[in-house]
Amino acid sequence: MTTQTLAITANPKFKTRLNWGIGIGLLLLPLIWIDLVTYLTLTVAGISFGMLIFLIASGLTLIFGLMDVLNLAHAAFFAFGAYAGFTVLNFFNSLGWIETASLPASLFYLLMALLISGLVGALLGVATEKLVIKKVYGDHLMQLLATVGVSFVIVEFLKIIWGVNNEVVPIPFGFQESIIIYGVFIEYFRIITIVVGVGIFATLQYLLKKTKIGIIVRAGVENPEIVRTTGYNISRIFTLIFAAGAGLAAIGGTMMAVFNQAVDPGMGDQFLIFALIVVIIGGMGSVTGSFVGAIIVGLSFNYVAFLVPKMALGVNFMIMAVILLIRPKGLFGKD
Amino acid sequence: MGISMANQLTLEEHNRPNTNKGVTSFGYLQIGIIAVLAVMPFIFPSFKLMDVMAKIMIFTIVVASFDLLLGYTGILSFAHGMFFGIGAYSLALILYHTPNPAWYHIFLAAIISLTISIGLALVISFFSLRVKAIFFAMLTLALAEFAHILGVQWTSLTGGEDGISFVLPSIFNFNESLGTLFNTPINGRLMVYYLILLSTILLFASLLQFIRSPLGRVLKAIRENEPRTIALGFHTFTYQMASIIFSSAVASLGGILFAMWLCYVNPDSVFHTSIMVNILLMVLIGGMGTLYGSMIGAGFLIIVENWLPGLLKSIAALAPENIIVQNMADRWQLYFGILFVLVVIFFPKGVIGTIRSKLSVHPVSTN
Numbered sequence: 001m002t003t004q005t006l007a008i009t010a011n012p013k014f015k016t017r018l019n020w021g022i023g024i025g026l027l028l029l030p031l032i033w034i035d036l037v038t039y040l041t042l043t044v045a046g047i048s049f050g051m052l053i054f055l056i057a058s059g060l061t062l063i064f065g066l067m068d069v070l071n072l073a074h075a076a077f078f079a080f081g082a083y084a085g086f087t088v089l090n091f092f093n094s095l096g097w098i099e100t101a102s103l104p105a106s107l108f109y110l111l112m113a114l115l116i117s118g119l120v121g122a123l124l125g126v127a128t129e130k131l132v133i134k135k136v137y138g139d140h141l142m143q144l145l146a147t148v149g150v151s152f153v154i155v156e157f158l159k160i161i162w163g164v165n166n167e168v169v170p171i172p173f174g175f176q177e178s179i180i181i182y183g184v185f186i187e188y189f190r191i192i193t194i195v196v197g198v199g200i201f202a203t204l205q206y207l208l209k210k211t212k213i214g215i216i217v218r219a220g221v222e223n224p225e226i227v228r229t230t231g232y233n234i235s236r237i238f239t240l241i242f243a244a245g246a247g248l249a250a251i252g253g254t255m256m257a258v259f260n261q262a263v264d265p266g267m268g269d270q271f272l273i274f275a276l277i278v279v280i281i282g283g284m285g286s287v288t289g290s291f292v293g294a295i296i297v298g299l300s301f302n303y304v305a306f307l308v309p310k311m312a313l314g315v316n317f318m319i320m321a322v323i324l325l326i327r328p329k330g331l332f333g334k335d
Numbered sequence: 336m337g338i339s340m341a342n343q344l345t346l347e348e349h350n351r352p353n354t355n356k357g358v359t360s361f362g363y364l365q366i367g368i369i370a371v372l373a374v375m376p377f378i379f380p381s382f383k384l385m386d387v388m389a390k391i392m393i394f395t396i397v398v399a400s401f402d403l404l405l406g407y408t409g410i411l412s413f414a415h416g417m418f419f420g421i422g423a424y425s426l427a428l429i430l431y432h433t434p435n436p437a438w439y440h441i442f443l444a445a446i447i448s449l450t451i452s453i454g455l456a457l458v459i460s461f462f463s464l465r466v467k468a469i470f471f472a473m474l475t476l477a478l479a480e481f482a483h484i485l486g487v488q489w490t491s492l493t494g495g496e497d498g499i500s501f502v503l504p505s506i507f508n509f510n511e512s513l514g515t516l517f518n519t520p521i522n523g524r525l526m527v528y529y530l531i532l533l534s535t536i537l538l539f540a541s542l543l544q545f546i547r548s549p550l551g552r553v554l555k556a557i558r559e560n561e562p563r564t565i566a567l568g569f570h571t572f573t574y575q576m577a578s579i580i581f582s583s584a585v586a587s588l589g590g591i592l593f594a595m596w597l598c599y600v601n602p603d604s605v606f607h608t609s610i611m612v613n614i615l616l617m618v619l620i621g622g623m624g625t626l627y628g629s630m631i632g633a634g635f636l637i638i639v640e641n642w643l644p645g646l647l648k649s650i651a652a653l654a655p656e657n658i659i660v661q662n663m664a665d666r667w668q669l670y671f672g673i674l675f676v677l678v679v680i681f682f683p684k685g686v687i688g689t690i691r692s693k694l695s696v697h698p699v700s701t702n
Contacts, residue, residue, distance in 0.1 A: 135680045146679045152672030160662040273480040276473050
C-alpha cells in the first residue's frame, strides 16, 4: 500500500497535474469572499501589478543567474529609470503634447520614455560594472557590500538633482480612459503593462534560448575559459548582461512612475521588497521563475489588499515562507 | 570568497603568543579609554561631546555584535538593524503606554525585546539552515524592509512616521536634577550616560568572551571551512544559531540604550536601511572579524557625521546662488556612499585588519 502511494506521488506526470490543480485551486480561492466581477477586476489589476514587478525582478535574476552577482543596487537603477522617464515625459509636457495626446500618440510618448530611460539605465549599468562590479567578481560578500554602497550613491544623486520630495508625473491623456467588459473595469494602462511584461519575458526567453548571443552568454557563464579560447570577449559579455539588467530595471522604473503617477527617491526600496520576494519564490536565476513568482505576488497582493488591506504584504511573506519550506531553492530554482 | 583575507587574520590570532600574564600595554589602553570616558562629562561639560561619545559607545556595541555575525561566523544578515529597532521600540512603547513608569519598566522592556529578538532570530536561523548565504542576505533584507513598513503603517501601535517621544522614569528623568558636582549638573542625562558606559563595557566584554570561548572557535572553523567542521563532528547549525541569537540579543539591547539616550524613536531613525548601511560601513572601516575595529569604525563615522554637514555648509556658502552646489552640501550621505564603495574595493581589511597584517610580517612560526 505504502509503496503504491509512493509510486503514484513519485510519478512526475501526477506531480505536474497535482501542482496545476493546487495552483488553479488557490487562484480561485478568493472567490469565496469576493464576487465575480470584482474578482476579475482585481485579477487584471493583479496581473498588471505582477508584470511591473516582473520588470524589476527579471533584471535582478538575470544578473544573478548569468553572472553570479547579487546586485543590491538594482532598486537604485529602478528609481533612476523612473526619474529618467519622468524627465522625458516632463519635457514632452512642457511642449504641450501630453495633455491632448490621443491613444496612439500616448503610446509613442511612452515608448520614447521607455527607450530613453532604458538606454540611460543601461549606460549607468555599464559604468557601475566597469568601475565597481569588475573589482569584486567571484566574491559574494564583497559584491553585496559594494552594491549596497553604489545604491546609496545613486539614490543620493537622485536627491541632489531632483530634490527629496515626490514629483507628479504627467500622464499622457490617452491612458486616462478605460474600457468596461461585462462590468469589469479595465484601465488602458493596465493592458499596456501586461503587454510590455509579456513582451519582455518572451524576448528574454527568445534571446537566451534561441539566438547565438544567448548561447555564448550561457556558455560563458558555464565555462569562461573555453569560450575565451574560441575568441569571444567574456568581460564584454558580462558588461552587456549587466547593462541589460540595469536597462530592464530602468524600464520597470518608468512603467512604475506612469502607473503610480508619481516618483520619489525612495521608491526603489519600496519595490525592492517585492522583487526580492519574487526572485526568492521563483528561484534565483530563473527568468521563468520570476515571471510565475511575479504573477503569484501580484495576484495575492491585490486580493488580500482588497479583503484585509493591512495584511497584504504580510501574506506575501507567508507565501514566501511556505514556498521556501517546501522548495528551499524556489519554484524554478536549480542547484 | 572575501573570507580568504579573514583566513589570515584567524591564523594570526591563533599564532599570537598568549600574553595573559599581568596587564599588557593593550590592557592599559583599554583601562585608559574607559577612564577617559568616565571622567569626560566633568572635564568637558559640553552636551555635544557627551552626545557624540554616547552614540559612539552604543554603536560600538551594535557594530561589534554585527561583527560577530559577519566577521566571525561569515553570515551577512541585513536584519541586524531590525533587531536594533525592536529594542528601541520595545522601550519606547512600554514607557509611552504606561501611565506612571518606574525604573523596573526599563528591565521589562529589556526582557520583552530580548524575547522578541531571540524568537525572531530563531526563525531566521531556521531558514538560514535551508538556504545559501546569498539567499539568506536577500531574505533578511526583505524582512528588514518589512519591519520598516510595519513601523510606518501600524500607526495605532507605533505612531507611524511621527514616532514616539517619551519620558524616562525615576533617576533617569532628564528634568530631575540631583545637584551639581565640579560645575556639572548631576541629572538624568548623566545617569543615562553612565548606564550606557557600563552596559557597553559589560556587553563588549561578553562579546569578547563569546569569541574566545570554545564555541567561538568552532564558529571561526565554520567560517573557514564548513564541510570540514561538519566532518569533524560538529553540528554546525547549532553553533551558527547560537551566534545569530547572541548577536541579535546584543543588538536589541543596543537599541534600548539608543532609545534611552534620545527619548524618541521613529521608523526612519531605527528601522531604515541607512542604519544598516551605517553599521556595515563601520564594520568595514574598523575591519571585519576584529571586534575592536567596531570602536574605530563607530568613532570615525559618528564624528564625521557630526562634523561633515557643517563643513559642507561652509563650503556651499561660497556659492549661495547655485542650487546644485547647495543640494550637494545638504546630501552629506552621498560622501558616505562613495567612501563605502572605496573602502570595499581598496581597503577591505579595515583599520585593525590592516594593522594586524602589517604587524604579522614576522609571523610566529614556532608552533
